[in-house]
Amino acid sequence: MKEVLILLYGGRSAEREVSVLSAESVMRAVDYSKHTVKTFFISHQGDFIKTQEFDEKPDEDEKLMTNSTVELSAKIKPSDIYEEGAVVFPVLHGPMGEDGSIQGFLEILKMPYIGPNITAASVTMDKIMTKHVLDTVGVPQVPYVAVIGQESIAEKIQEVEDNLVFPVFVKPANMGSSVGISKIDSVDQLEDGLREAFKYDNRVLVEQGVDAREIEVAVLGNLDVKATLAGEVVKDVAFYDYNSKYIDNKITMDIPAHVDEKVMKNLRHYAKLAYRTVNGSGLSRCDFFVTKEGDFYLNEINAIPGFTQFSMYPLLWENMGLPYADLIEELINLGKEAFEVRE
Ligand code: ATP
Ligand code: MG
Ligand code: MG
Ligand code: MG
Structure with a gap:
């Protein structure tokens, strides 16, 4: 059967x-x-x-x-x-x-x-919650201001001016594929950016913009967690927005990423640490910013990352010797294993 x-x-x-x-x-x-x-x-x-x-x-x-x-x-x-x-x-x-x-x-x-359990999914879907949780274990992240509900906008704009430096990125806390995200270059655009993000969520964050490469690590497993070598999203656009992701195909992937060995080791370490901290199960793609100076920040954890044959997550595993079809089998087995533990 x-x-x-x-x-x-x-x-x-x-x-x-x-x-x-x-x-x-x-x-x-x-x-x-x-x-x-x-x-x-x-x-x-x-x-x-x-x-x-x-x-x-x-x-x-x-x-x-x-x-x-x-x-x-x-x-x-x-x-x-x-x-x-x-x-x-x-x-x-x-x-x-x-x-x-x-x-x-x-x-x-x-x-x-297959994929994240309830905790892993709900924590990682919310970018503000993710920051709180990962702060507790010392995962490096960029500074940010959380804006909860639209009443406090004026006050929060002041807080952004006091604590962050433009450009900043405004994001709905719960979304993906860059939907609702804008890059804001000066304070007079900030309110528009916030209103745009509030179309998608009543929790919004304003993040310190960083001039950095975008480097991602694929994680797989339940209690026993494996991480790939990192891959880079090479872009010649200001930011990786919805169009550049899915419409213009202006992105190339460099796998494995050309970063120094120490940075690579750190990214893999923090990807696993972040995954374990949010009670990861099945899979996740941990996305980092890496600056010229070699500083790095975890941007986000995607618990159900883009999963076409040409998406970063499967390609990172292919580079480790696990082809797409076998990756699907592995995920099915992990899903069954998690089920047996639950039941
Ligand atoms: P995904 O499709 O990966 O789930 P997402 O919608 O969750 O994406 P982010 O990854 O947080 O959104 O942001 C989308 C893109 O915006 C990033 O890939 C990056 O290009 C840019 N970006 C976001 N935050 C920052 C930041 N703090 N500094 C610089 N660039 C940023
Ligand atoms: Mg995301
Ligand atoms: Mg996503
Ligand atoms: Mg992202």
Whole structure:
């Protein structure tokens, strides 16, 4: 009997299109001698729709069904995804996917799933919470001002002027793919940047901008944690925004990153430390800033990083000798292991 792998994709967050690409990549790479794949699309409104089933590798022109191709009337109750013995891969990014909500739901259903548990997902989804938690174990991070709710904006602008130096980056606390983020060069633009970020969350942070290379480490494991050599996102844009990530393809990846040995060792050490501190499980991509002087800061932990065959996370593992299809198998096994510990 082949094991059933359930892919959940789409989702309610602003990152749903990225999720479709990641899920499509997974559906093509799964080892079909071991698994059948059943896919469920989650619409923008949060409806669950049963989409496709694959017993073998789909044709190149086969695409996952999305909003435009799916019968929205065919929606099911979310709990109808349940199937005894199946493993779920929530290939979802951003709020309502990467933040612990779907993970909690799957635990209630008593289903094994791939990726972060409830704590790891909820802590890492919130950039302010992540800073608090990682501060306690001495992970280097850039200075910031947290803005909780919109009433305190005037006061917070003053706090930014007093404590940070322009440019600064304004970000919704809970988001990804650079959605809602702006680079702010002077104080008179700050309020607009804050309003933009508040469209996505009522928790916003203003971060000290750093002139730095962006270098990332992939982490894999439950209690036994492994970290890859780091890779660099080489960009010739002011910042790595949504367009440069997914539309213009203006990014190249340098794997392994050309950094000195001591920096490399430190990045891998702090990636693992950060992962363990947030109770990481399954996988995460730990993103750092590295300055010319060799100073480094952890920018964020992505608990369900972009997962297409050409995304940084799988490429970092490929460089360590773990190809994409085997990485998926490893993640399935880690998901089952975490399930056994829970149940
Ligand atoms: P992801 O898609 O990786 O989940 P995200 O939406 O969580 O991204 P960040 O990684 O925090 O957002 O920021 C997006 C980009 O903005 C970074 O990759 C970097 O290019 C730029 N950036 C963010 N914060 C800073 C900073 N403090 N200094 C300099 N650049 C920054
Ligand atoms: Mg992120
Ligand atoms: Mg992300
Ligand atoms: Mg990022």
